[in-house]
Amino acid sequence: MGAILCALAVGLSAPAAQAAPPQVVADLPVPWSLTAQIMDGVGTPRLLVEPGTDPHDLQLRPSQVRLLTDAELVVWTGAELLPPVAEMLHRLEMEEAALALLEIPGPDAAGEHAEDEPEDAHDADAGDEAHHDDDALHAWLDPRRALAWVDPIAERLAAMDPENAATYRANAAALAQRIGEAETQVEALVAPLRDRPVIVLHDAYAPFAERFKLEIVGAIAEAEGMPSSARRLVELRRLLVDTGARCAFHEPHQSDALLRNVGEGTGIRIGTLDASGGFGEQTPDLYPRLLVELAESIARCDAGAAPDEGAK
Incomplete structure (x- = not known):
């Protein structure tokens, strides 16, 4: 009987098992x-x-x-x-x-055009x-x-x-x-670059550019996953010459051959940007690090430094 009471006492004093975390x-x-x-x-x-x-x-x-x-x-x-x-x-x-x-509305979403700004x-x-x-x-x-x-x-x-x-x-x-x-770090990194036009692979970077007042003068593809037309490439070549853009950016999983072809003879520098965060270290701090790495990549390219291989 004493053994049973002892076992009951131990059972009652044991901490309750923690519920499993949500899946x-x-x-x-x-x-x-x-x-x-x-x-x-x-x-x-x-x-x-x-x-x-x-x-x-x-x-x-x-x-x-x-x-x-x-x-x-x-x-x-x-x-x-x-x-x-x-x-x-x-x-x-x-x-x-x-x-x-x-579907969650964002305050002052950069992707939404201001009332007095032309839609395009x-x-x-x-x-x-x-x-x-x-x-x-x-x-x-x-x-x-x-x-x-x-x-x-x-x-x-x-x-x-x-x-x-x-x-x-x-x-x-x-x-x-x-x-x-x-965001504060990015502001400091890109502040000197706001008058430097750049070319990107596709239009996905508009939210970043609009938030930090960077000037994207053109995108190689009209959308991510869409091929570039010959007309589009001719337009971008003209933009490169007319705007004096220093840098053009591709993504880590894609060749830079198209950018080099468009920029041949212009002195354009080729850099790498990762819009999704899928090509860096997959740790929980990925998102804030992604923002800073985007800014660092743009700053490196503008300065003429070699791309950071570790970021690819």
Whole structure:
């Protein structure tokens, strides 16, 4: 009898087992980075799309479908950028378990044109509107937009997991501060470059350029994942000559041959930019680091320094 009472006493005094953290999946590196920082100390989200994958060519594999099926929360960009994910969420009847970040309005979103600004002011040569509003789809390149996503992610997690709500909210506040610090660093790095026109691979960088008042005079492709027409290349060659752009940028997974062809004989410098964060170190601090690395890459190219191989 004494042994039974002793066992009961031990059982009653043992701490209750902690509930498992929510099963969370994030679609791309930036949403994953934000979510991982908010979940720090509780759990780690899974990444749906492998780093370096072109989201425009995404075809979900069975293992990725299983990730979605097992998730209690899917933090993703939205249907415009990842239609296959939207279709799968619908088929799995999981729309209510998903948080689409592009649907969250951002204060003073850089991707939205000011009332007195012509609608095509940021790219006079954009042509027809088949470019899918690539700038809006890469809204995270404006830190103010990403900042607007932080609290909704934290509150969604807090509602699912009240036991850890205070941790999520404290982590969200710390993340907001880190994003603000990264924005300040970027401001300092690009301040001397605001009168230096540049060429980029596609229009995805408009949110970054508009937020930090950089001058993108043209994009090689009218949208990410779309080929460049001969007419487009002739226009860009003219822009290079007329504007005196010093730098043109491609992405780590793509050849710089097209840029070199367009810029042949102009003295243009070729640099590398990573719009998605898919080609750097995949750690939770990826997002604020991505912002600073974009600015550092632009500054290096403007100074004539060799690209940082480690950033590729």
